[in-house]
Amino acid sequence: MGLWILEDRHLSRVPGTSVFSDDPNAAAVSAYDGLDLSKLKHGSGRNSHIVLVPQPSDDPNDPLNWPQWKKHMVFFVLVYGTVICGALGPLVSADLVGIAAELDRSISAIARALGSALVLALAFATVAWSVLSVKIGKRPVFLASTLLMLAGSVISGFTNDYNTLVGSRILQGVGQAVLEFLVGASIADIYFTHERGVPVALWNLALLDGINVTPPISGQVITALGWRWCFRIFAISCGVLFILQVFCMPETTYQRAPIAATSEPLRDAQSTERKSDDDVRVDDGEKRESPTGSVINSSSAIPAKKTYLQELSVWNGVYPDTPSVMTLLWRPVIACFTPVCLWAGLLYGVAITWLVLIATSVAQIFSAPPYSFTPSSIGLTYMSPFIGALLAALLCGPLTDFAARRMSKANQGIFEPEFRLVLVIFYAFFGALGFFGWGLSAQAQDPWIGPVVFFGCINFGITIGCSAAIGYVVDAHRQSADSALGAVIFFKNIFSFIITLFINDWFSARGTLNVFGIVGGVTLFTCLLTIPMYIYGKRARSWIHRTMHFDENETMAIAH
Template structure:
């Protein structure tokens, strides 16, 4: 047992199992890292970073000129920043009219609680289902057609919402917006992996996370300035949003080619049957694109919206079942209550912000309600800056104490800060609102809530990704499904409950749930390696084809 992480047993014996996914040798030497990644391969034959002979590229690029890993730097950067623009818009879609939802509910002739159910509860439920469906479509069709289709649907549904004159029409428009948001919620991480090497991904993933939080927390501030003008109102909020999505569609069509690319694996040399080995290597050589007849696609060829159907080892129904196989595995279930509930608290704060600050004693206008998000925006920013380095630092320190062996559980320490600041933030937020404290008080605690949630959810995501490196798509799909189901269930009547029981009681309960879920991290830390071993033995995912999963 290293650093209090229990070792799993094999077949009831005291022997340790040979391999548990996620456990690795911790080494900051890039050559050592490559040796572990390409076990048995002659490292002198592998490709290295330009200008860095000590840095072996992971994954290894092919010789095909169309390999996204070989795109020029400018093309990768344009591709990435379009993804970031889309991420900001998807983050903005949820709280787009949160600052004025009480007024909009009255215009459409429904109660604030009913409107919140449509705006958030049914919205995230639809998003949960769409995530599963689009995940399968992406595996079969590639990413480019999914990005284009979803962006067009997002633009059309935003225009639809701006013209909706009944609650039924508005609700339908919001459901289609949820469907359209799904790909840009779960697919960006996979696109980053398509284009960048392992040693480059850290900063891009951090920017992606920051962009999503920027979209969520800055939108009420900006939208509030439009909502306060009677001649514009929520109608023009949706129209301005549609215009921004229209710009995104143009950028995606011209500057975001397909990034899905199937590479042959890097194979170690065989010690027997050299003829067969030579034939396999030749086949891999051709498949990787070393064939001189392969030509680089022209700009016009890259504009093709669809590049055919990708072959998979399993049928569509098995692909649909992949995330559900993961839902109740120990690590993903823990991630569901830590990450899923953490994001749900953000949704619950957003759906009640207009009720809280638009009522006595504050009586804020929609513009002023939007400005209350300055605190959360700063809190999320500080959390984003701190979360990554803190998670990596804890992993590094504990790995050294564990004789150079890294366990994913070492990244869970920041959850302690989630416990402290989460309880402080929600208790303080509820008490200051109940006592009618000056607006600066609840806004500061609102920011602390966001700071805490960023720390907790970042630790949870890092842990799940490291536990399921060969099945990340299925694990994250299950995690996002948990998040949307929690959001659907807990936001259903939350506005009504807040008005009935008061902010002090409601947010104190949330603080208690945060304390409970954070304390669940202790058994997860201690027994996490055993849980990973159990998942590896009972739910078999092919490492050669991550699109294949079979319950065992």
């Protein structure tokens, strides 16, 4: 038992467990165990010593073979869409009280229209869109979802009816779902493993910017023009996104031939890039040996490079060799019941739900005496959580590397994914401190700086805790990362929907101090569940590897 992690009784090599190494080819050694790395494709220029993971094909239309400027262009569109995705939730949260008065509804009803309807649509749309993206590719899914988000925003921007507002938020949620889960997979489509560090960090930062910078901006818009103009401006942003997606974001889904069809090492437990990700160059009609001595036959020539107009095609047909629709729908359901997804669903789902809860309470607390803030001033209070989340995002990488290095050294050079879980300590401390402090300071009606600082502490802790949880899910579900993440996101959205249904009634009945005292206690409880997850995590990973086999047609996921 290394560092209190129990050893597995079934597998000698549990997926995720590896020798800690600073070697830039460590990923290739793990992915292509048993193959001669010198015969595989390498990077160019200063990266010529790096074995490419995944191995690109010789097809010029393979997204991995695109020039860097084209990859960065697609990534820019993805980042812009991510900012929009983050902005939609809190778009008019600074004016809940004003909207309720204008539409002659209770604050609880408005919270359900703006929050509950959105997250419920997100939950079920995520599953449906994920199936479609596997069957028909990502480009038509991105375009259709943006149009739905655009239509919903236009309706919200001109409605005077509560029920219409609810319907428009459902449309927005269905559209937003794609930008919540498919961006990470798209990054994996176009960048090699050694190139993904900066794009993933920028993607995380874009999501944080969208969530936390929107209220200060929308607060100014609400004060000057009214809350409907927030939706109208958002609709314009969606229109710009749609144009960029049409002209600057070709299809990134690509099916590659196996590097060695008869090679068993590719099915090794440590493989993170499956057979669909690897191939070798083969000329038309030529027989050629793979690095392991396997002979691969090619019956077709390398395709010609598509023209720009051909790349603009929205429909590329149904992708062959993909599972049935029912199989794809069933995968996240199965993944929900794995030990790691149950734990991560609680930790991640509860944490994100608390952000929804506190966003709702901000408008109620600061719009009432003694603060009596205008919508623009309420929006400015979100600068504190933005700074907290930004600091956490900058620290996550170095903290994870430090923990991995030190704990692997203490574990005789062996890295265990459970080492990620020590970062949950930050969430336990700063999250609980923030929630208890927020409840106490808001109840006592302390000067505004008090609750605002605690608001920042909450976001700092949640960002680090969620990053650790999602990273561990990907490590534990090497063969089924997409399904596992889909399960966690689905759980998060369902939990958020349930909480937003009665959140305002809860505030009215129990008061801010009582509510956030309970929230702080639940936060500590979910963090304490990390202790058994840490101890039994290696055995859980072994069980997942032995019982879940989704890897044959699964895309590699990246999560923040």
